[in-house]
Amino acid sequence: MGRYFRRKLLIYGLTFVIAVSINFAVPRLMPGDPVARMLTRNSVSNPESSEAMRSYFDNVFGFDVPVWQQYLNYWAALFKGDLGVSVYAFPASVSSVVLDALPYTLALLLPSILLSWVVGNALGAKAARNKLLDNGVLPIGYILTAVPYMWLAILLAWLFGIILGWFPVAGGYSFALTPNFSWPFIVDLLHHWVLPFLSLFIVALGGWAIGMRNLVIYELESDYSNYLQALGAPTRLIRRYAFRNAVLPQITGLALQLGVVVGGALVTEVVFAYPGLGSLLLNAVTNQDFFLLQGILLFIVIGVLLFNFLADVVYVLVDPRTRLGLEGGQS
């Protein structure tokens, strides 16, 4: 098993290096010049002072050295935890900007993914053995999975925000409040959180329910279920086995989902103007903020790798077949 994890870690390490390198390259390959953009923003017209400011900014952002040296500097800074200075939120550092936004994204993503997984699996498993529920869950599930995140988000914002007026449609908290640890603020935070959460939760729910339904049906039709039935085992035991075995692939699915759903959250955050990583990413792109872009992408890469590794570990723990495969079972 040790060998397996060493190999996995090596692969993840390699992926990390490649991802970081691409991460370094992509913003530099984008058209446009961020420094020029900053200069226009500051509306410097005098060529001389413009030149002085350009060299100053080039120096601050490290553009005054050749690309290969920028690349090395980038790695060196990375290990020191220094992601550079944000162009768009100048002079705030990228890490502080990203860390400000990260809690919002996590608070949105983790509950929606985990809850939709739990509820979806329970619903799917029930639907697998109940004709009536099945006829309801399946079509609704298909519709939900087919719905794009932002479309549902807009729909929810329109219905609950505009028509019913139950929830605010934009922002992470009311602009009248300053972030602090008080009940009114936390309640306000939750109030703003409901709609974006719902839009992510509902879309993911259908997929999990359909997947689980099919997996449970497959397990209930499998040979071991038939054998247990022939030996007169009660339905409860057979269903328990079927559920346990059906949930295994769902665990992998969950871990993968945890990694990639950032993309879905981006649109949702933009729709609700939610101050998470997604909105930040959009701002970074529109402002050609190399460093911020790199910083956010780095966090996403780390997230994907981390959760994938977690999936590998969990899967080995819960499924004896993979575990024994690694140890080399006796026969």
Added chain:
Amino acid sequence: MALQVEDLRVHYRTTKGDVHALDGVSFSLEDGEIVGLAGESGCGKTTLGKSLIRLDGRMRHVGGSAVLDGDELPIGDDRAMNARRWKEVSIIPQYSMSALNPTRKIGKMTAELLRARGKSYRSLKGELVRRLELVGLSEKVLDNYPIELSGGMKQRVVMVLSTLLDPSLLIADEVTSALDVTNQKAVAETLVKFRDMGFVKSMIVVTHDLSLVYQIADTIMVMYAGRIVEKSPAETIIKAPKHPYTKALIGALPEVGLEYGDERLKSIPGKPPHLLEPPTGCRFRDRCPLASEECFQEPPKVVVDEGHEVACWKAEV
């Protein structure tokens, strides 16, 4: 008499209509008897075996009865049947290799299954281990996951597990099909041993391998198109078959000591009739070399000898 089956009819429900997989099957089984059930694919062998323990979702009990140890088996009633399963009727399924839950240790699964049936694992464990050792497995397999065992080992585990509660009737469904020849022999001998040691009273061995079942069965029944066409002591079926279908089956077997060279083994031309709308009269008629006018009528059941019955117009007494 251990088992008495009377005019058993079981149909498969399909979108095109009912498939008459078992169409009036009658036979009886003595205590301690091993009966071999032979025939081509699609004759209803497995259906007969399944009918006696558990109908699957598409099967429907249409008529007839099966009485085991003086008590009628509630074939069509899945719930009522549950109490009789494993304790009185048990099965070694066709798919022994995948019959165990892959994510449970074998011992744990057995314990959970026993507990669910109201039996104590602790009190039966000694017997379980003894029987595992009897088939050449150590107690350690109880701590193994099914994936850790070879196909033959899994098969033996299933054989022990299925017979653990000493059922009256055991259905062994194609138990040797997926094994190599040496294992086939061992499994067949184990079945006989189980009978001799009283783990099971009587046994129905479903197979398409006549030569194998001949070695262990007391009686052989040959099925064709949902009916039993011939039943006799094993020796007689091989040496003096009466029904043209049995003759053809035996004729298709290679014989030891004979050199075949370029000569092809005989096969039976054609295939069994579709049982959606079974033909009237003798069902083997279309493939039978002896078929004549009278075969359009239902063939009579002729008792040619003590314990030798044939359903054929041409069976000479």
